[in-house]
Amino acid sequence: MIISLDMSSEVPIYEQLRNQIVMGIAKGELKAGESLPTVRQMALDAGINNMTVNKAYQILKAEGFIEIDRRKGATVRAVQQYLIIIQESLSLSLS
Amino acid sequence: MKIFDLLMIIILIVTNLTVVVACWLTYRKNFRYEDGMMLGVHIPFEHAYDSDLTEFCKKKAKNWKTFNLVNLVAGCLVCLPGLYDWGLCIVLWTVWLVAYLVLAYYFMFKPHGDLMRIKKERGWFDETTKHKVVVDTKVSAVSDNLAPSWKWHIPIGLALVLTGIVSYGKTDGFSTGGVELIMLMISLAMCVMYAGMHISSAGKRNKVYSENSELNLQANKLHKRAWAWASLWSNILASIGGIYVIYKSVKNMDNLDNSMIVYCLLLTVSVVIMVYLVYKGEKKIKKLMENDDAPVYIDDDEYWKWGFYNNPNDSRIMLQNKWSKMNYTVNIGHPVGKAIMGVTAVLVIGLVIFTIWTFVALGNTETFFTVQDDVVTFDAFMYKYSVDVDDIDTIVVIDEMPDEHFSRVGGAATGKVSIGNYRGNETGKCKLFIHNDESPILMIKVDDMTVFANSTEDGAVESWYETIEAMR
Numbered sequence: 001m002i003i004s005l006d007m008s009s010e011v012p013i014y015e016q017l018r019n020q021i022v023m024g025i026a027k028g029e030l031k032a033g034e035s036l037p038t039v040r041q042m043a044l045d046a047g048i049n050n051m052t053v054n055k056a057y058q059i060l061k062a063e064g065f066i067e068i069d070r071r072k073g074a075t076v077r078a079v080q081q082y083l084i085i086i087q088e089s090l091s092l093s094l095s
Numbered sequence: 096m097k098i099f100d101l102l103m104i105i106i107l108i109v110t111n112l113t114v115v116v117a118c119w120l121t122y123r124k125n126f127r128y129e130d131g132m133m134l135g136v137h138i139p140f141e142h143a144y145d146s147d148l149t150e151f152c153k154k155k156a157k158n159w160k161t162f163n164l165v166n167l168v169a170g171c172l173v174c175l176p177g178l179y180d181w182g183l184c185i186v187l188w189t190v191w192l193v194a195y196l197v198l199a200y201y202f203m204f205k206p207h208g209d210l211m212r213i214k215k216e217r218g219w220f221d222e223t224t225k226h227k228v229v230v231d232t233k234v235s236a237v238s239d240n241l242a243p244s245w246k247w248h249i250p251i252g253l254a255l256v257l258t259g260i261v262s263y264g265k266t267d268g269f270s271t272g273g274v275e276l277i278m279l280m281i282s283l284a285m286c287v288m289y290a291g292m293h294i295s296s297a298g299k300r301n302k303v304y305s306e307n308s309e310l311n312l313q314a315n316k317l318h319k320r321a322w323a324w325a326s327l328w329s330n331i332l333a334s335i336g337g338i339y340v341i342y343k344s345v346k347n348m349d350n351l352d353n354s355m356i357v358y359c360l361l362l363t364v365s366v367v368i369m370v371y372l373v374y375k376g377e378k379k380i381k382k383l384m385e386n387d388d389a390p391v392y393i394d395d396d397e398y399w400k401w402g403f404y405n406n407p408n409d410s411r412i413m414l415q416n417k418w419s420k421m422n423y424t425v426n427i428g429h430p431v432g433k434a435i436m437g438v439t440a441v442l443v444i445g446l447v448i449f450t451i452w453t454f455v456a457l458g459n460t461e462t463f464f465t466v467q468d469d470v471v472t473f474d475a476f477m478y479k480y481s482v483d484v485d486d487i488d489t490i491v492v493i494d495e496m497p498d499e500h501f502s503r504v505g506g507a508a509t510g511k512v513s514i515g516n517y518r519g520n521e522t523g524k525c526k527l528f529i530h531n532d533e534s535p536i537l538m539i540k541v542d543d544m545t546v547f548a549n550s551t552e553d554g555a556v557e558s559w560y561e562t563i564e565a566m567r
Binding site: 001005006007008023024037041044045046048058062 | 167225226228229230293308
């Protein structure tokens, strides 16, 4: 998947990164179980700070879109799990 | 004229021709529309073949060709003074090389500046892509596995260290003159350099050529593997050369000149292999991209001026040169890039000045003979030798140097002078303070050292002889 970041945008870089990964998952460009680049490699290839990438990944992890394993790195979670997560989030919001 | 001098002239001519031809061919393709660019300027496809642009590029291409043809001839002519005076030859060669590089820069990058101005006037800058950064997650996710590991350089380094240890043992702490130690240091430094080149190239930012991830993966793999294998093979060949010279020196099987010829040949082959592998890699990438129907276009021309990349917002220190994909250039907008450029400039300018000064000084050098407190001193150029009169075994005036080969271990020599530390096939270790065309020569034997000295001044050698004899 091609991620495009606009360095002159008012939208923070970590947010652009998070949004594009979520969009990629939704469109099927990023499949369940697919590895994402490591924080270091993503930061190097995008020319941004490690902390910016780490922030985006932590948000995605908290939202349930990716898993982070110390050995395997970041991987995309299976689709059914998203539906469960979305259901749980909606339930929490309604209750 | 000696065979050695003729060989040196041939080597110099071949070097000059290689520099000119390499420069000419490398930048020749920039005058046509390729990879969305002309003369390093991104031009919208719909304007790529406008008649005025085409004519502009044709004219500049012709100037570039003429400039290089003239320098092919000039590069040969500057070597001819080597037939009678190496000092003059080296000075002329240095001046020619600097002039060629400065003018080549002008002939290539002045047209680039002109085309940038045209682009600005016609409003062809794409503001939407200027600040865009693209990443291909598929490529980035496997980036560490795109090239062979740099750890393959470790066995090569260990082989050199082992050679050094064995050599140290066999010569009881390396021979005087230190040929083995010097060659070991050079080879280890080159090993570290090639390993560093491997690590650096493998760790470079992955490039996004296309919307097609498969193409990006293949292209990045080709690029990184080319540089990795180039570094490995160059390291292997350079180290074999170093080990060979050390081995020959330890065994005393050969005079140093023959070993150095083999070493230089291996170095040359390593450079050729490196250039070939990198060139082949880039050619395969170009072929791969020929059928790409979704190229990624980023107009970063704003950051490229006069051949330099200047983008303070880009974290990269080194990046691929857009004029020659086989080269890398420094981001002078980055503080470290600025420092690298500054240090390099100082070193290069310093080296040029030092080279010219050295050979001018060598050409005018004289041997100074002084006596103080029974100690006799010979001093010429940057070399000095002092000996107590009581330590002198024999002293004699000879008409010419002994008929044997003298290898220079550390010193300076032109067609006119030979100064410094030498080793004769029969004489062994010696110090030379010789004006080659002058006679007679004073020969002094001290323990395991022989000193040869003479002067351009009439009667000087005889005067030295009488002075020393009177003190003994």
